[in-house]
Amino acid sequence: MPASATKPLKVAVLADSDTRWKWGALTANRIAPSATGNPEDTADGAGIRLDGYLLRGRATPTARQLGEVGVTADSLREVTAVEFLRAMREESYDLLVLALVGGGVQAMLHGLKRIWEDRPQRPVVVTGYVGVVYEKLADGLLLRHGADLVLANSRQDAERFRAVYEGVGADAGSVTEVALPFLGGAPYTGEPDPSAEQGSRPYTVVFAAQPSVPESRKDRTYLLNRLVEHARRHPEREVLLKLRSKPGEHTTHIEELPYQKLSQRLDLPPNFRLVYGHMGEVLDRTDLLVTVSSTAALESLHRRIPTVVLTDLGVREALGNHHFVGSGCLASWDQLDAGHRPEPDARWVARQGVAADGSYDTAFDAARERIAKLLDRPGGLPPLTPYYTPVTAPGYLPGILARHHLGPDGTPLPGAPAADKEPGPVRQIVRRAARGAYRHGVQRVAPVIRRMGEL
Template sequence: MSRSSAIPTVTRVTERRPPYRSLRIAVLADSDTRWKWGAALARGIDPGCTLDAWFLHGRATPTERQLAEVGAVPDASRTAALTELLDEPRLADADVLVLALLGGAAQAALHGLARAWAGRERRPVVLTGYVGVVYEKLTEGLLLRAGADLVLANTAADAEEFRRILTAVGADPETVVETALPFLAQEQRGYTPDPSRPYTVVFAAQPSVPATRAERLHLLEQARRYALRHADHRVLIKLRSRPGEQTTHIEEHPYQRLLPRLTGTVPPNLDTAYGNMGELLDRTDLLATVSSTAALESLQRGIPTAILTDFGVREPLGNHWYLGSGCLASWAELTEGKIPVADPGWLRRHGVGHPDPYGELRSRIGELRQTALAPLRPHYRADVQGGYLPALLARYGLDAKGEPLPGRATTPPSGPVRRAVLRQARRTATSAYRLGAQYVAPAIRRWGQL
């Protein structure tokens, strides 16, 4: 199976039999990163839950390798367009539905599900939130998620701002629940150096930050200089995806393709790494990144963590979110021996080390499940936001009422041959999109600058 292939249906292989009734939690995700967040959130709500994965087919549909890297194995899974999932009985019969989606996809799902579940006596508790820190498009992203039963905020500051915005637009601020990023809800493991292995520095790469080829070459050059200066250290470039794969954001200049283009010799102690970030952190002594949420995972474990300032501290980079953390440093400073020390107060305010970040969420879910849930009511409506909403919903195959547009399937195609043909067509279209995004579009831009 090709790397860009969508995930096939996986039949259930286990049945958990805890001494209490576990929840059935469905996660609707559109990328590997969002699946990781949704799956970890589901396990945080109920460690013994039955977990179903529903993947939206699209540009960032995770490959088998990406899902294996995440390490969260669902009890059942399916990949399809949103219009094919709306009337899926198993989705409607879940106890909890996690929308692990981009804002636009979350809004479309809320509209489509509101239509599909109209008149049902029972429906899942629907919740959504943010995969990482919220440092841009705060109002836009929040209002696209407004209408879910619960909207999760990863920090106390986020929760306060979410409630302020929702109140200002006439939406319900009581839907906001303060939690933490799922990997911050896991048990803390204190960091201690391991003399049995080389001191290991990990650079956590991001698909779109920084964006330009020159900036990314600069980071690689700085990592090379660090490796040359500290020949007894190991330096790893932690990559999110292989060439041809996609995450939520398009990566035009993959680091693995730029590494051979460094002008100097690449020392043997500088290498790339794939795999689960948590497993890599088990052997990390210093983590460096521009603004990846891997920094929070590292800080949760007590690992020295550097938020790189090589390109300044700027909102488009996202590193401004870490102001006051004590973690800001440049690659050059790290090479000279600087070890950042995180501020304990900043860590507490930003959800690191929270003793029970899901206590309130479990309580709210329990309360909602004991009541007759009102129909879903997305904040945006066609009669009010008529210049915006129809085009947004159309991108996901829905009209302004949440109905599938003509020609869009509402149920899975029947017959193994037809399913195979459609799967192959989707794979081909996805591969063509990725080829255009990673090769053709950058080339056209370069030609335009001649």
């Protein structure tokens, strides 16, 4: 449907975790050209119909996680890869956002190419990354190649993405610079005045936890102890541990050692609390954001909140904090306890898509314009053309597709789960039990086996 049509654009988002659903849905709302011809109409989701699909797997978000994300859709259902492909064959959409891990994106690109091969019109297909890209740059990018738009969340990422594609001889024209879609909120106005009347909020320190960084019990316990010690040193402050998920829930990354569990062994001071909820709401009352390498640091910097990326465990690729080299935000707990406050480097911030200078309102214009042109293209869009094919990657691609029950040509394999009616009570019970067993294995059994192996 042309962007100038009168009815709302139909948009689909396929996501495999709570954080990717948040990124995908918000991105769709930001980049969909408006049905009235005014891009601002869709900046907050007006003018589109959004259908959400949650890819069934270990990280499929729970109802609580979906509610915490705070993004609504006109419809939302859980699907397998094959069920999703069938829905894409039966439904007609204008825009499709693939908010998946790289392998999932690649599998869907081949599956979609197959089911759309005899269709004169197809949606514009968009993909990208939830946050900071600090590992598997080439691998993740080439798995995403073939989408009409591969979104880069910053100028730096756009340059890196194009260099990778051009370096292997792949078309880099899909790379489109945008920004993280969940930046926003009121700018930081400064520390609370301790001399103000009673009722003024306390100075608040927030540690943004990550499910898999750091990984070891020793390192996670160290960070928790330092946070608790900071609360004891500063009883006048409120110290919050911001958690992504509750025990038993999974997010984008597996969390074997939840901070909730580790904190049960400690005598926590009264000014220390564990909190959940929307990150933006927590940042509304934050005076100092501390993390190892969470994307929350970029949200905080966007709002000009003092932000620290910890160096206590080293500056290492495995931690992701190497991405913040040059930011001016690197510091240790010892420095924070002594009163250090970081000063972010303006040039570094500008290259990271943080848009603290007020340019965020125009960050998605280029993507909207490109999508509008593709929607208006005479004769429809050409077939999807991923870089990986049975010719270019015969030893890699078939395994990726098989994990999603697809053959080398993108066709569902025999015995693959097919789309059917809503699963019955028995199937739902079995599915919940299987997920529970998996999560128990990750969070209980695996750490025990690892400790035994270290003896």
